[in-house]
Amino acid sequence: MTDLVSNLSLGLQVALSLKNLGLCFLGCLIGTLIGVLPGVGPIATITMLLPITFGLDPVGALIMLAGIYYGAQYGGSTTAILVNIPGEATSVVTTLDGHQMAKQGRAGVALGIAAIGSFIAGCVATVIIAAMAAPLTKMALLFGPADYFSLMVLGLMFAVVLARGSVVKAIGVILVGILLSTVGTDLESGEERLTFGWSEISDGLDVAVVAMGMFGFAEILRNLESTQARDVVHAAIGNLLPNRKDFGQAAAPIARGTILGSILGLLPGNGAVLGPFASYTLEKKLAKDGSRFGKGAIEGVAGPESANNAGAQTAFIPLLTLGIPPNAVMALMVGAMTIHGIVPGPQIMTKQPQLFWGMIASMWIGNLMLLIINLPLIGLWVRLLKVPYRLMFPSIVLLCCIGIYSINNSPTEVIMTAGFGIFGYALLKFGLEPAPLLLGFVLGRLMEEKLRQALVISRGSFSTFVDCQLWSGACARPLSTGLLVLSAIIVVIAVLPSIRKSRDEVFVED
Amino acid sequence: MLKRVASALAGLACLVAASLPAAAEYPERPITMIVPFAAGGPTDIIARIVGEHMAKTLGQAVVVENVAGAGGTTGSTRAAQAKPDGYTIMMGHMGTHGAAPALYPNLKYDPAKDFAPVGLAAGTPILIVAKKDFPAKDLKEFVAYVKANEGKVNEAHAGVGSVSFTTCTLLQSIMGTKTGRVAYRGTGPVLNDLVAGQVDFACDQIVNLVSQIQSGNIKVYAIATEQRSDTLPNVPTSKEAGLPEFQVSAWNAIFAPKGTAPEIVAKLNAALVKALDDENTRKRLLELGSVIPDTAGRSSDALHKLVESEVARWTPVLKAAGVTAN
Amino acid sequence: MADAPETSVDETPRGFIKSPLDFGGGLFLLALAVVGYIGAFNLPYGHMNSIGSGLLPKSVAILVGAFGLGIMLQGLFIEGDRLESWGIRGPIFVLGAVLVFAFAIRPLGLAIAGPLCVIVAAMADKDTRPVELVIFSLIMTALCVGLFKFLLRLPIPVFPPGYGPF
Structure with missing residues (x-):
């Protein structure tokens, strides 16, 4: 414990130096900005800003880059709430209830609770990193391909619960998402799949392209049709900040979201992506009246947003303690460290304590800064919603185009986004939901990879996923088995009421 | 009104024409260096370190543009088709300019013919590593164990076309083995599962592995270069350890599109050579564990020969393994 | 779409297809499945200890098609919403x-x-x-x-x- 205190005070000394405070603030500001801009993600920005950091010392550079990363997580929810455009897979969940709240004139409340929830989650996650980083690292190593596969199966069950309407349609749409995820070069054999000879998609479809088209453009197309729904806010704008009642409703979801997000953020291979989905599922199931979800339930914003930010923060653990990046942004951070002559790895904690603890302390300071940056901005964002729709939607189109282009400097991806716009529009017209599709898309690729890895390792034996003996209780893979059992339970809970309901409906009609 | 607009436009056109690059000294605007891989990887880092110093010599910024995709062939194709004016160059590597023709039958460029080679920048040595409780003590035991337990042992690689995949394909063909080959998306997950002991062995670039080796999280058997590395002086070369055929390095080199004027190529080569002689640049490259080519190896001709020999070397190995991308 | 006030859903008589919305949605899924299956047609299934590149896309495409058919059938027999008109x-x-x-x-x-x-x-x-x-x-x-x-x-x-x- 005294160790922790002395380490943290070392970290605070580093992070509170005037220069590092400035860099942290700059990073958070840039991060918020790119998060708010649809499509422009942290990857493109960090790549571009890398050369600027050459002149800085490594600690300062990393503090700034980290600020961009979690700043972007914060900012992403703003666009999701205001205009229903999720910049990344993780903010898809926020669109579900957040944008509904905005439509009801509660955009300020949604933004406020997202910011405050994220702040609390960030603080908790930082403490977790500081206190338990080393032991938690082992958790990341416990998950082999088989366990990971089962976790993905569980994730897909969340998608079923996520759906508002019929379970059958939801499963159908999830499967379409998985099908889309197989587009591109096969990792194992190098064969091209579902590309129809079009080499531009041989690397698969980018999540941002799919999400921006299906949510952003399709939403614009739908809004253009009805004069009634066009202007985002057609109710009077109420409170700018959450009131006591809102806090009361959101407190428990924030706590649960923080815990879920922190745990999932630790997993390699971008487990953080599951956090918001898991939190939404949990809140929807725990709520007394689950039908409020999808219609502007504050719990559906508070929980997932907290999970998202907690996960973004704990995702630093595998990087800092093992030197293994769990996702693309973290891989970039590894690159940044290497360019600055620091080899990220297990020794970083002992060899570079001022870097390790300085970064951790700066995370907490960064979260505070984000709150300070974002709360005053809420008024500005809400006022932006009053821009007439005839000017707003062309601006959104332009911003999306630039954003998509900047991902890979590829005009083709811009064209593909237009294609997914039509696709998303068709989904809406056929009463199919895009959110479960996107989750299927995100998880499908990982699921197939892990399935095939597990089967190569086990030489084709499916029992690798449930290697348990009921009578003795001995389990070779307790994690995988447990996760699969949990999935089965969730699917039963999700499907049972709808079977009962449709039976009732049939009854009524007869 | 219309006339005035027209004359204004004409004036503007003149102005623009005057500002077009005429006989002015190259380079007069920033140079784009395409890196055909994601930012933060070994090739990207080398490109940025070398590019930073080249910019000083050339007097213009060298802007790195990451165009990742299809094992680096997307970015290489774009570079091959770029205007050969010296303002678009690329950092190619062993994969894009050696292994690609064998892996991608529909490749839209010829590594030897469609580029004007500028010069070799730096190579990163390849290591053979295994999980920490792998039962072999040294490389000889490793080979024997893998041969005896083909049905049980698993190799991990970062996807068809990656450096870890091509180099381990070479290793397996030298050993004459066919173990399970587990595909991951990128080196990060490979390392994760190797440290966790889910898979048995892998081949990869030294940069990615150093810290895991130094902290004892994984075992290393050999380095596939002529000489030992200063970064890991205790690791024997593959020759010393009894597998001399396994000589491979992930080399990175600068290329310009075919048809780039020889003066421009010479100027770029001079800037590259100067960068490789710079003390600070050398230090940063060596810290990564990379190998800097000697003076003879830095010429355009040497690079041209290297590309031809690499294509000739990889094609049979990869064809025999029966994998092709697309 | 619950707040569409003027189209009173259940009043007007339907023809052969009871729920055009479901029927259309199912058809859409079915079409996607066919495209997906064709795209993966030449890929091998592989065998258990090394799954081929075609196993997942093909089997998922078949499942999508099955769900599409199911939703279409549901649209034939269970009363539901009309298709919305498409903007141009x-x-x-x-x-x-x-x-x-x-x-x-x-x-x-x-x-x-x-x-x-x-x-x-x-x-x-x-x-x-x-x-x-x-x-x-x-x-x-x-x-x-x-x-x-x-x-x-x-x-x-x-x-x-x-x-x-x-």
Whole structure:
């Protein structure tokens, strides 16, 4: 414990130096900005800003880059709430209830609770990193391909619960998402799949392209049709900040979201992506009246947003303690460290304590800064919603185009986004939901990879996923088995009421 | 009104024409260096370190543009088709300019013919590593164990076309083995599962592995270069350890599109050579564990020969393994 | 779509298809499944200890098709919503604007592609005001140049290559 205190005070000394405070603030500001801009993600920005950091010392550079990363997580929810455009897979969940709240004139409340929830989650996650980083690292190593596969199966069950309407349609749409995820070069054999000879998609479809088209453009197309729904806010704008009642409703979801997000953020291979989905599922199931979800339930914003930010923060653990990046942004951070002559790895904690603890302390300071940056901005964002729709939607189109282009400097991806716009529009017209599709898309690729890895390792034996003996209780893979059992339970809970309901409906009609 | 607009436009056109690059000294605007891989990887880092110093010599910024995709062939194709004016160059590597023709039958460029080679920048040595409780003590035991337990042992690689995949394909063909080959998306997950002991062995670039080796999280058997590395002086070369055929390095080199004027190529080569002689640049490259080519190896001709020999070397190995991308 | 006040769903008699919305949705899934299966047609299934590249896409495509058929059947027998009509003006101009941007950004740069994109997109709406729109598109583009090119330093071409400072 005294160790922790002395380490943290070392970290605070580093992070509170005037220069590092400035860099942290700059990073958070840039991060918020790119998060708010649809499509422009942290990857493109960090790549571009890398050369600027050459002149800085490594600690300062990393503090700034980290600020961009979690700043972007914060900012992403703003666009999701205001205009229903999720910049990344993780903010898809926020669109579900957040944008509904905005439509009801509660955009300020949604933004406020997202910011405050994220702040609390960030603080908790930082403490977790500081206190338990080393032991938690082992958790990341416990998950082999088989366990990971089962976790993905569980994730897909969340998608079923996520759906508002019929379970059958939801499963159908999830499967379409998985099908889309197989587009591109096969990792194992190098064969091209579902590309129809079009080499531009041989690397698969980018999540941002799919999400921006299906949510952003399709939403614009739908809004253009009805004069009634066009202007985002057609109710009077109420409170700018959450009131006591809102806090009361959101407190428990924030706590649960923080815990879920922190745990999932630790997993390699971008487990953080599951956090918001898991939190939404949990809140929807725990709520007394689950039908409020999808219609502007504050719990559906508070929980997932907290999970998202907690996960973004704990995702630093595998990087800092093992030197293994769990996702693309973290891989970039590894690159940044290497360019600055620091080899990220297990020794970083002992060899570079001022870097390790300085970064951790700066995370907490960064979260505070984000709150300070974002709360005053809420008024500005809400006022932006009053821009007439005839000017707003062309601006959104332009911003999306630039954003998509900047991902890979590829005009083709811009064209593909237009294609997914039509696709998303068709989904809406056929009463199919895009959110479960996107989750299927995100998880499908990982699921197939892990399935095939597990089967190569086990030489084709499916029992690798449930290697348990009921009578003795001995389990070779307790994690995988447990996760699969949990999935089965969730699917039963999700499907049972709808079977009962449709039976009732049939009854009524007869 | 219309006339005035027209004359204004004409004036503007003149102005623009005057500002077009005429006989002015190259380079007069920033140079784009395409890196055909994601930012933060070994090739990207080398490109940025070398590019930073080249910019000083050339007097213009060298802007790195990451165009990742299809094992680096997307970015290489774009570079091959770029205007050969010296303002678009690329950092190619062993994969894009050696292994690609064998892996991608529909490749839209010829590594030897469609580029004007500028010069070799730096190579990163390849290591053979295994999980920490792998039962072999040294490389000889490793080979024997893998041969005896083909049905049980698993190799991990970062996807068809990656450096870890091509180099381990070479290793397996030298050993004459066919173990399970587990595909991951990128080196990060490979390392994760190797440290966790889910898979048995892998081949990869030294940069990615150093810290895991130094902290004892994984075992290393050999380095596939002529000489030992200063970064890991205790690791024997593959020759010393009894597998001399396994000589491979992930080399990175600068290329310009075919048809780039020889003066421009010479100027770029001079800037590259100067960068490789710079003390600070050398230090940063060596810290990564990379190998800097000697003076003879830095010429355009040497690079041209290297590309031809690499294509000739990889094609049979990869064809025999029966994998092709697309 | 619960708040569609004028179309009283259950009053008007339906023909053969009880729920055109479900029927159409199912058909859409079925069509996707067919496209997916064709795209994966030549890929091998492989065997258990090394799954082929075709196993997952093909089996998922078959499942999508099965669910599509199921939803279609449901649409035949269970009363439900009508299909909504499709807009034409919106998709043409909004997606047209995206295409204009995609084709103009590299050869012409953001300074030209930006206003073009905004103007074409705005035509999707009936009450556009030409003068306001042109001025607005120029301001938006200028803001974007400042934001993306100078603040975030993204490598976006602003002027046609060779015709401008950047």
